[in-house]
Amino acid sequence: MQLIIAEKNIAGQRIAELLAEGKISSSREAGAQLYTFSKNKEAFELIPLRGHIVELDFPPEYKNWYGTDLKSLAKAEIRYEPSEKQIANLLEKKGREAEKVIIATDADREGESIGAEALRFLKEANPKIKEERAFFSAITPKEISHAFENLQKFDYNLADSADSRREIDLIWGAVLTRFISLMSGRTGKEFLSVGRVQTPTLALVVDREKERRAFKPIPYWELKAILEKDLQKFEALHKQARFLNEEEAKKAFENASKAEFGTVQKIEKSKRRLSKPIPFNTTEFLRAASSIGVSPGEAMNLAEQLYMQGFISYPRTDNTAYPASIDLKEILNALLNTEFSKLAEKILSKGKLEPSRGKETKDHPPIHPELPAAKSRLSERQWKVYELIVRRFLATLSEDCETENLNAEIELNKEPFIAKGQLIAKLGWKEFYPYSTISEIRLPELKEGDKCKKIKLGNEGKETQPPARYSQAALIKLMEQLGLGTKSTRAEIIQKLYARNYIFGSKAIEPSNISFAVIEALEKNCEKVTKPEMTSELEKEMDLIASGEKKKKEVVEDSRKYLLEILEALLQKKNDIAAELYKGFRQDSLLGKCPKCDGNLRMLSGRTGKRFVGCSSYPKCTNSYPLPQKGRIKWLDKNCTECSAPMIEVFGNRGKYQMCLNMECKTKESWKKKPAPAPKAKTIEKTQMKEKEKASAKPAAKKPARKKTARKKEKKKERSGL
Incomplete structure (x- = not known):
């Protein structure tokens, strides 16, 4: 018998359906799901996991926050304990029966780590079991068939790189979270979390808010004229877009006011090419989803659901260039039977396909549609994301958008104004991707020497604006640029900041006063914790583990030593940090006069x-x-x-x-709640009859009162930041 390990139930069920020759038997053994089927006259059993089935934790003696020395905690061993005991038991049982196991979890670091967890239980039961790995980027018949026909070696280095991140995040999160929480006196439900990725990300939000608060607006003035030619009105702005001196603006306004007509002095014509977008990687997908009202966290969940059903490729990727192995025409032909048939047909009619290309990486291909989906089969939100991915795919295979632009310089009593016109010469990719719009600005026919009647002239005073707050999409993009987190964790990190009341505001992220207190206390006393350099360096170390150039133990031990240096600096300034935190919390509780x-x-x-x-x-x-x-x-x-x-x-x-x-x-x-409506006559009659029945009934014998039991104490589990 051969055993297959899938990451989740929905993926496991679909893999079994795609591989099976004949009927699939679905059962539960020891409380865990199991799929049984045959292929090529061989028996197969598939066990779907529930993501990670092992959790990392410290030994029990380190559970007490008040009684644990933080330096000892930084050096403490980390235990790998089963979090899904029923699945672990089933793995051990089936491991003794199987000759070979095929790991078919997601093909990335996290998937490799999850696969390694399953292998641990299988090998404990059967050290001689053979192991192989199925790599695939979509759960479709073609991809699954190819993956199982071309099995590869399991990559323990890749699994170690993911586990090193988990260990380091636990150590750093536990030590720094306990330190800040104990210094602030906020433990239990109100604990303050600090983490290796979370805190530098929060610092970005706080620093942007500081910029906004320190910003001093600069006044400026804009001169705008409404002109007319051939009964067509159009707008022109003064050539000096912003006047920083009010007197200069007034003088220019007075000069232009004296003119009844403007004279066209110069005409400049140009063509502009708007390149078609590159294929979706995870970051670009999340940014695009955010622009249509789907938050990064929800977008990843929806994309995961679509991937599990085989409708799209794997949604966690850095790649923005389609590899030669993807049959683009095959995907287009599949879309001919969907709502996108006319658009797909239009691209196929061009003949040779020339997709846009971004940065090519060695991981999964860019996010693209796989199996065609019917709108009726998906929820409204799933369809919204699926349509976005399909349209982006079509846009990458279409043509560039082209515009014809015209700049006309028009003088009003020697004051130069510029009128700008734009016409769409070729709609190109924007026909397929309506989320990025382009508008036409039509001007009348203009040539040098033409006269344009002045209809209206305005002198508007404005102020420069502070830098905008980050949106979730903009913050994810910045995290990527700074090397904070991974494509798989960035959206999750932001959601944790929301959950811990560090930030609020869905469209424009605003930090709470508590965030200011935590970040300012750390920046003043140990700035390293709030900067992205430390985290980005660690990401590079994990890449070295994945490539086999470094060992997990070495990287984790180096990280412990660095943490101890930071902890020593924090402990030396603990009184200053406590005072800074207290000051921030008092400010947070104040609501005004x-x-x-x-x-x-x-x-x-x-x-x-x-x-x-x-x-x-x-x-x-x-x-x-x-x-x-x-x-x-x-x-x-x-x-x-x-x-x-x-x-x-x-x-x-x-x-x-x-x-x-x-x-x-x-x-x-x-x-205020509305009063309940008066009861109807029939309702009153029924109530009276019930009362009579109760009165005539014999009283029931009283049951002996139960003894009161003491409340069970909730088992507290240590929580730490990433």
């Missing part, structure tokens, strides 16, 4: 743990307000127009909303 006295409104927690707003002058001032018990709260520094109570903004799972703190305000009337 109390409207009834000179005190400050603060967010507090009562004995039951419920949060509310109280005055810092208590007990002299007893002013207080209730608060929503869930969501991040932001002070808006403005008052309600109805009742003058302070306004707040609440960020919850379903978005954000604004409210005043006064629960008796008119704005809350719609919040």
